[in-house]
Amino acid sequence: MRMLYLILLFTESLQLQCDKKHITQHVGGEINLICYYDHRFRYSKKYWCKGNSGNTCTILVDTNSKTDATHRSFIAEEGRGLLRVKVKDLTLDDGGVYWVAIDKMYADVMTSVNVVITEVPVSKPMLRPLSSLEDGSTCRGNPLTVRCGPTEGTGVDYAWYQRTQHNQFVLQYSSDLYLKCDMLREDGDYYCTASNGMSSQQSDVLSVKVLMPAERGCKYVVTLLGQPFYDCEDKTSTATAKPAPPTSRQVTMTVHSDTTKRSLPINQTDPHPFLSRAWTGVPCWYTLLRWGSFVSLLIVLCVIVKCTKGRRKRAKRKRRACTRVTAQLAN
Template identity: 55%
Template sequence: MKTLYLMLLFHASVQLQCDKKQINANVGGGITLVCSYDTKSFRYSKKYWCRGASRSTCEIVMDSDGLAKRQRFNIIDAGRRGLFVQITGLRLDDAGVYWVGIDKIYADIMTSVQLVVTEVPVSKPKLQPLSSLVDRPTCWGLPVTVRCTCTQGTSVHYSWYQHTLHQDILLQSTSDLRLHCSKMEKDSHYYCKASNDISSQKSDILSVQVLMPADSSCIYVINIQDLPVYDCVDRLSTSAATTLALTTCQATEKIQQSESRNQSLRINQTHQDVALIREWTGPPLWYMLLRWGSFAFLLTIVCSVNTYTRRKATCAKRRRRPPNIAPVILMS
C-alpha cells in the first residue's frame, strides 16, 4: 500500500511540477510561481490555486475558469509555456501553505507550495525639503516643509520628534514636518524616526536657528546634513535697518507727542492764569473809595473857587458904578 502511494505521488509529480517548493517574499511585494504539466492529458482541465494545510481541506482561492477569483490573485494557463500563479500586494496574513491543482476524476493532481511573507527592515531615513532652499524662503519668513523618506522598508511609519536636553518630544506621526515662524521662538533641533514591526531607524538632526523671531516675516536658517546652509545676512541687515528706522520714527513720534502734550499743558496753564488774573487782580475797595473821594474833593474845591471868583467879580463891578444923584428941579 505504501509503495502504491509513493508511485501515485511520483506519477503526480511527473504530471505537475512547479519551480519552487518554498517562496520567500516581502510585505507589499509579489510572487510568480511557474508550473509545468502534461498538456496532452490536461490541456483543457481546470487548474486552481487553493490554500490550506491539507490537500483535502484547502480552500480554492482562484481557478482558470474564473469562477473563483480574487483581486490580488491570478492564474494563467499558457499551455505548453506553463501554468503561472501570481499574487500581488502581499500581506503578512498571506503566509501559509498553498496547493496548485489540476481537476481530475477520482483524484486531483496537486502539489504544495510554502509561502513565507516577511517585512523589510527600514533603512536610515533621509530628510529632504520640498521647496528649494537656494531661494532662501526662510530668510523671508516663508514656511518650509521637510519630508522624511526611506529607500528600504515595508509598512514604514514615520514620526517627528523635537530633541531637547531633558527628553525628546513627539510632535506628529507623519512623514512631513512644516516649519514656520509661528511655531518657533528659539533655536530648535528635530529628527525623524522610521519604523515597522521588525526595525526602526533615526534620521540625522535637523537644526533650526532663529535669527529674528516673529509671527510673520521672521528670519531663520535650516541646517540639514549633506545640504548647503544658506545665510540671511542681507535680509538680516535690511531688517535691522528697518527696525532701526521704525524705532527712530517711533521715538520721534513719541517726542513730538510729548512736546505737543507739553505745549497743550502750557497753553491751558496760561489760559488758567489769565482767568485767575482777570478774576483776582481788580482794584481793592479802599482804593476805589480813595480814588472817588479825591475826585469829589477836587470837584468841590473847583466849584468853591469858581463860586468865590464870581462873587468877587460881582462886588468889583458894584464898586465901579457911580452913585445915583437925584435930579434937582429948579423952580423959577
C-alpha cells in the same frame, strides 16, 4: 489504514511535484513556481487554489479559464509534463497555504505550497523641504514643511525627534514636520525615523538656528546637508550646507546670530585722505617716511664714499712729494 494513506500520499507526490514547498516574498514581489506531473494527466485540468485544506480551498485560476478577478494569478502548461504558476503584485493578504492540483475523478492530485509575505525593508529616509530654503522665507518668519520619506519600504511608520542642548524627545508621529514661529523657542536639531516590521532607518539631521524667537514675526535659519540655505544676516547671498569632517557624531552647520555687525559700504568717503590707507593697505604718511629715510641713507652713503676717495687722493699726493724731496737730497 495509516499505511494505506502513506502509500496514497507517496503515489500522489510522484504524480505531481513542485520545485518549492515554502516561498517567502516581500510586498510587491511575485511568485514563480514550476511543477512537474505525470504525462498521463496531460489533458486534465490543473488549477491553483488557496486554503488550509485541499478539499475546501478556493480556486483562483485554472488552465481552462481564468477565475482570478484581479488577473494577478496565472497558471499554464509549459510543455509535456511541465506546469508554471505565477502570482504578481503580492500584498500582505496573499500569505497563506496554496495548492497546485490536477482535476481527477474521485480524488484530485494535489500538492501544497506555504507562502509568507513580508514588508519591504525601509531605506534611509530623505528629508525634502516642500518650499525653497534659498528664498529667505524663514528670515521673514514664514512656516516651513519638511517631508521625510525613504526610497524603498512598505508599511512605513514615521517619527520625528527634536534634540536641543538640554534634552531629546519625540515630537510627532507623521512624515511631515511643520516648523512655525510658536514652536521655535531655541536652537535645535530635528531628524526622523522610518521603520516597519523588517527594519528601521534614521535620516540626516535638520538644524534650526533661531535668530529671533517670537510667536509672530520670528526669524530663523534652516540648514540641511546638501540643500541651499539663505543667510539672514547677509541678506544678499545663499550657501549650500556641506558635509562636516568625519566624527563620531554628525556636526551641522550653523549661522551666526549677531546681526549688529555690519560692514561699511565700499563707496564711503574718508574725511582724512592723507591718513587713509593706500592701495597696499599702508597709511600714506608711513610710506613717505619710509621712502624719505631711504633717500637720506643714500645721501649719507654717497658723502662717506666721496670723503673717503678725497682722503686717499691727498695721501697719494703727499707720498709722491716726499719721494721727490728724498730723490733731490740724494743727488
